[in-house]
Every structure is written in structure tokens, then in C-alpha cells.
Amino acid sequence: MLKKPFKIIGIEHVGIAVKSLDGVSDIFSGILGLDHVGEEEVLDQGVLTDIYDTGAGKLEFLKATGHDSPISKFISKRGEGMHHIALKVDNLKAAMKYLDSKGIELVDTKSRKGAEGLSIAFLHPRSTAKLLVELCQS
Numbered sequence: 587m588l589k590k591p592f593k594i595i596g597i598e599h600v601g602i603a604v605k606s607l608d609g610v611s612d613i614f615s616g617i618l619g620l621d622h623v624g625e626e627e628v629l630d631q632g633v634l635t636d637i638y639d640t641g642a643g644k645l646e647f648l649k650a651t652g653h654d655s656p657i658s659k660f661i662s663k664r665g666e667g668m669h670h671i672a673l674k675v676d677n678l679k680a681a682m683k684y685l686d687s688k689g690i691e692l693v694d695t696k697s698r699k700g701a702e703g704l705s706i707a708f709l710h711p712r713s714t715a716k717l718l719v720e721l722c723q724s
Contacts, residue, residue, distance in 0.1 A: 591684055592676055599671075601671070611636070620639060700722065703724075704722045
């Protein structure tokens with residue numbers, strides 16, 4: 587059996603699809619007191635992120651920047667809510683190779699840049715109990 591050549595360090599963030607970012611900061615920073623990490627547009631994903639640190643992972647609110655954005659498509663099919671969970675790994679390339687060898691369907695065959703400068707790759711929900719999983723490495 588092939589030994590797992592990477593380590594999952596923890597939950598990096600939970601991605602939450604929203605139609606609007608209005609009021610998000612009031613609740614999560616203002617009322618709940620979470621540290622606001624910042625907003626960032628990720629052009630190749632057609633999304634504006636608004637990120638809050640819980641101390642044990644982040645909440646990443648995702649607003650589509652266009653009608654053809656994956657987030658826009660997600661919301662039109664499923665409505666607002668949890669979009670994905672992101673796991674932090676110590677070796678993204680090794681994780682992708684290992685998971686592919688185990689029959690996990692990869693959305694990304696090569697890593698790409700995500701929010702906060704992280705290297706990312708997604709696993710297809712068909713292979714992960716219908717949950718979109720993002721792998722991240724600093």
C-alpha cells in the first residue's frame with residue numbers, strides 16, 4: 587500500500603457562497619469579533635472574497651463577479667450557503683498525485699493561485715461524498 591506522502595495540517599477555511607457581501611462584516615467582525623483578514627478579487631475564479639479568521643481556520647465569503655462565475659452558477663442551482671471546505675496540506679503536489687492514484691477525481695490537474703497567495707487545487711465532489719474540497723498550501 588502506498589504511504590500517504592503528505593500531511594493535512596488542518597482546516598484552512600470554509601467557503602460560503604453569497605449573493606452580496608453587505609452586512610457580512612457587521613455580523614462576523616462587528617458582532618462576533620472575528621478578525622477581518624481582508625477582501626480580495628480572484629480574477630480567474632470570478633469571485634470576490636471576504637475573509638474572517640476564527641483562530642482555528644477562516645470563513646471565506648464568496649461573491650460572484652459575473653454571471654458565468656462558478657459561484658454564480660452554484661447559487662443559481664443550490665442557493666446561498668456552504669460552497670466548499672479547504673484543507674491545508676504540507677505538500678500540495680504530493681497530495682494531488684497520491685489522491686489521483688487512489689481514484690479521487692481532481693478538478694485541477696495542476697495547482698493554481700488562490701486568495702491570500704495560496705497554492706490551491708480542488709477535488710471533485712463526485713469523489714468526496716458530494717462535498718467540494720479545496721487543498722491549500724502556503
